[in-house]
Amino acid sequence: xxxxxxxxxxxxxxxxxxxxxxxxxxxxxxxxxxxxxxxxxxxxxxxxxxxxxxxxxxxxxxxxxxxxxxxxxxxxxxxxxxxxxxxxxxxxxxxxxxxxxxxxxxxxxxxxxxxxxxxxxxxxxxxxxxxxxxxxxxxxxxxxxxxxxxxxxxxxxxxxxxxxxxxxxxxxxxxxxxxxxxxxxxxxxxxxxxxxxxxxxxxxxxxxxxxxxxxxxxxxxxxxxxxxxxxxxxxxxxxxxxxxxxxxxxxxxxxxxxxxxxxxxxxxxxxx
Amino acid sequence: xxxxxxxxxxxxxxxxxxxxxxxxxxxxxxxxxxxxxxxxxxxxxxxxxxxxxxxxxxxxxxxxxxxxxxxxxxxxxxxxxxxxxxxxxxxxxxxxxxxxxxxxxxxxxxxxxxxxxxxxxxxxxxxxxxxxxxxxxxxxxxxxxxxxxxxxxxxxxxxxxxxxxxxxxxxxxxxxxxxxxxxxxxxxxxxxxxxxxxxxxxxxxxxxxxxxxxxxxxxxxxxxxxxxxxxxxxxxxxxxxxxxxxxxxxxxxxxxxxxxxxxxxxxxxxxx
Numbered sequence: 407x408x409x410x411x412x413x414x415x416x417x418x419x420x421x422x423x424x425x426x427x428x429x430x431x432x433x434x435x436x437x438x439x440x441x442x443x444x445x446x447x448x449x450x451x452x453x454x455x456x457x458x459x460x461x462x463x464x465x466x467x468x469x470x471x472x473x474x475x476x477x478x479x480x481x482x483x484x485x486x487x488x489x490x491x492x493x494x495x496x497x498x499x500x501x502x503x504x505x506x507x508x509x510x511x512x513x514x515x516x517x518x519x520x521x522x523x524x525x526x527x528x529x530x531x532x533x534x535x536x537x538x539x540x541x542x543x544x545x546x547x548x549x550x551x552x553x554x555x556x557x558x559x560x561x562x563x564x565x566x567x568x569x570x571x572x573x574x575x576x577x578x579x580x581x582x583x584x585x586x587x588x589x590x591x592x593x594x595x596x597x598x599x600x601x602x603x604x605x606x607x608x609x610x611x612x613x614x615x616x617x618x619x620x621x622x623x624x625x626x627x628x629x630x631x632x633x634x635x636x637x638x639x640x641x642x643x644x645x646x647x648x649x650x651x652x653x654x655x656x657x658x659x660x661x662x663x664x665x666x667x668x669x670x671x672x673x674x675x676x677x678x
Numbered sequence: 679x680x681x682x683x684x685x686x687x688x689x690x691x692x693x694x695x696x697x698x699x700x701x702x703x704x705x706x707x708x709x710x711x712x713x714x715x716x717x718x719x720x721x722x723x724x725x726x727x728x729x730x731x732x733x734x735x736x737x738x739x740x741x742x743x744x745x746x747x748x749x750x751x752x753x754x755x756x757x758x759x760x761x762x763x764x765x766x767x768x769x770x771x772x773x774x775x776x777x778x779x780x781x782x783x784x785x786x787x788x789x790x791x792x793x794x795x796x797x798x799x800x801x802x803x804x805x806x807x808x809x810x811x812x813x814x815x816x817x818x819x820x821x822x823x824x825x826x827x828x829x830x831x832x833x834x835x836x837x838x839x840x841x842x843x844x845x846x847x848x849x850x851x852x853x854x855x856x857x858x859x860x861x862x863x864x865x866x867x868x869x870x871x872x873x874x875x876x877x878x879x880x881x882x883x884x885x886x887x888x889x890x891x892x893x894x895x896x897x898x899x900x901x902x903x904x905x906x907x908x909x910x911x912x913x914x915x916x917x918x919x920x921x922x923x924x925x926x927x928x929x930x931x932x933x934x935x936x937x938x939x940x941x942x943x944x945x946x947x948x949x950x
Contacts, residue, residue: 418937424696428747428790429771432783444937471778475700491778498770499701506743506763511704518700519933527931528893534838538813566806569841573932621800659799660845661791665690665716 408439410462410470412490414455417516419444421475425495429473438471446476447515452484459488477513526576526677533572533579533676540580541565546597549580553673555601556581557645558608559637560628561618563655563663567608570664576677577668589640594648606667607645607652612638614656680711682734684762686727686746689788691716693747697767701745710743718748719787724756731760749785798848798949805844805851805948812852813837818869821852825945827873828853829917830880831909832900833890835927835935839880842936848949849940861912866920878939879917879924884910886928 411430415422419442430438441462443455462470472490476482482494500511539545540552542565549555554571556564556579564581571577588595598605612634619629627633645652651670655663668675683702687694691714702710713734715727734742744762748754754766772783811817812824814837821827826843828836828851836853843849860867870877884906891901899905917924923942927935940947 418931418933420933420937421696421700424693424790425767425771428693428767429775431789432749432772432785433775433779433781442941444941471775477704493771493774495697495700499697499765500704502765503701503705503743507705509705513704516934517703518696520929520931530932531838531890534841538810538837541810565810566803566845569806570845573838573842573845618803657792659690659792660802661690661692662788665692669714669716 407466407468408437409468410459410466411438411440412455412459412462412470412472412474413440413442413444414446414452414472414474414476414485415444416447416476416478416481417445418519420519421495422473425475426473446481447478449480449484452476452481456485456488459490463489477515477517479513529576529676530573533576534569536578536580537565537568537572541568543582546582549597549601551578552580552601552604553577554579554604554606554667554671555598556606556608556667557584557598557641557650557652558610559584559615559641561615561622562608562610562638562641563660564608566660567663567667570660571667574664575668575673575675577673577675584637584641584644586637589637589644594644594650602648602650605648605650606671607641607650608663609638609642609645609652609654611654611656679738679740680709681740682731682738682742683710683712684727684731684734684742684744684746685712685714685716686718686724686744686748686757687716688719688748688750688753689717690791692791693767694745697747698745718753719750721752721756724748724753728757728760731762735761749787749789751785801848801948802845805848806841808850808852809837809840809844813840815854818854821869821873823850824852824873824876825849826851826876826878826939826943827870828878828880828939829856829870829913829922829924830882831856831887831913833887833894834880834882834910834913835932836880838932839935839939842932843939846936847940847945847947849945849947856909856913856916858909861909861916866916866922874920874922877920877922878943879913879922880935881910881914881917881924881926883926883928 413419413422413426446452446455459470470490472492474485475495504511558564560583568579568581571579615634616631623629653666685691685694685698718724718727731742742762744764747767776783830836832855840851840853843851887906888903895901925938
């Protein structure tokens with residue numbers, strides 16, 4: 407019998423989702439059944455949640471785990487009435503933090519992943535539009551506005567990384583696909599030359615690249631291991647020749663690629 | 679003098695970033711200066727971090743706050759040597775969780791936002807490709823594969839929402855822009871009719887829509903308040919007439935829109 411895990415939050419549930427994800431990956435995830443309950447922003451809704459939790463306790467024969475990030479004290483009190491085992495994010499951290507800082511917190515809902523200020527929000531939208539306009543070398547003018555230009559061969563992870571950087575950090579990232587033409591010449595593609603300081607390269611193991619390209623265009627020359635080997639070799643040689651910092655993305659998730667780029671380039675995020 | 683806040687993690691820093699973001703929004707964020715230190719995955723790197731923390735303590739005249747999510751016990755021990763005030767995510771939760779579950783956790787790094795299994799990762803990439811292919815009504819064939827089709831007038835938030843759903847949840851979301859043509863007819867646009875069960879509408883306050891459109895095409899008819907009023911009115915009437923669930927996104931962040939859609943539709947995420 408699986409143990410039910412409840413994720414209770416007053417808004418999006420992102421905080422509690424991240425928290426549960428991080429904690430449960432340290433155990434065997436197969437053992438848990440998750441139930442997400444976002445927007446539980448008043449004690450009445452919490453009472454309904456408590457009934458669900460108690461029903462799961464009866465059904466499972468073990469008390470459910472209840473992870474919550476509720477800022478409102480009445481909501482937290484209401485949730486304590488359940489027969490689940492409660493792990494509350496604010497209980498764990500906000501009290502100690504108030505003590506250290508010598509002041510009360512705001513206890514206001516929706517601050518962490520809400521609209522916040524419109525400006526920061528617009529920065530993110532603008533960054534998404536930027537990433538879409540400058541995806542795959544679609545446009546090459548006015549690259550001056552780019553915080554970053556990602557280089558890489560087809561299917562090395564440029565597009566999802568740019569979109570993630572835009573959505574998560576408000577970073578304006580263009581991307582430029584390296585193709586055989588770019589490798590024929592000796593130098594950096596001319597269009598990139600004025601932007602050397604914002605270039606960053608992606609590389610990938612040929613075997614993994616082949617696997618990804620196979621899904622796209624099975625059994626094509628494009629997806630052949632020989633071609634994948636040649637392109638990645640050329641790309642890395644180009645990075646080295648022009649001092650373009652680069653990253654091998656083979657075993658990295660989009661989040662890791664993005665975090666590593668932010669870390670290595672020192673680009674400042676425009677939005678939180 | 680601002681107080682320095684260190685975010686120390688062994689991998690991407692997403693967990694600790696979310697945690698700090700959520701906690702500090704409950705205080706006055708202006709008071710803090712953040713320093714992010716990802717990929718601190720051995721005690722030697724932690725020693726360097728400790729020196730940075732101690733230097734900040736001297737400079738600020740108050741001990742820095744140190745938020746960490748380190749799974750390795752040696753790393754955690756090393757970090758405890760700093761003069762910062764430590765808030766460790768695993769200290770707070772993993773111990774109590776081990777007690778409840780009656781077993782040890784894996785203490786393995788990079789599990790939460792790493793590659794995990796390749797299949798889940800490919801699901802997310804596939805979802806991003808899907809969102810891009812089916813953005814803004816770009817393609818309308820084979821919509822059968824869509825988990826969701828978002829409807830809305832131009833600039834109501836469809837594209838960033840679809841991309842966020844893809845990256846965060848691996849959900850395949852297409853989007854269809856409602857234009858004046860669609861409002862002339864009586865029914866649902868014919869191309870959408872076979873897909874009623876996956877339709878979801880976005881609406882937005884005309885004033886906010888005008889503001890967004892102004893940034894795009896200043897002083898155009900497209901950005902006029904009259905046009906924004908008319909389009910949003912028509913869109914909501916269309917949703918109501920055809921039983922399409924919808925959301926007013928005016929005061930919502932992308933995260934909130936995505937969470938609300940997941941909650942209301944009950945779509946299951948394909949990736950964590």
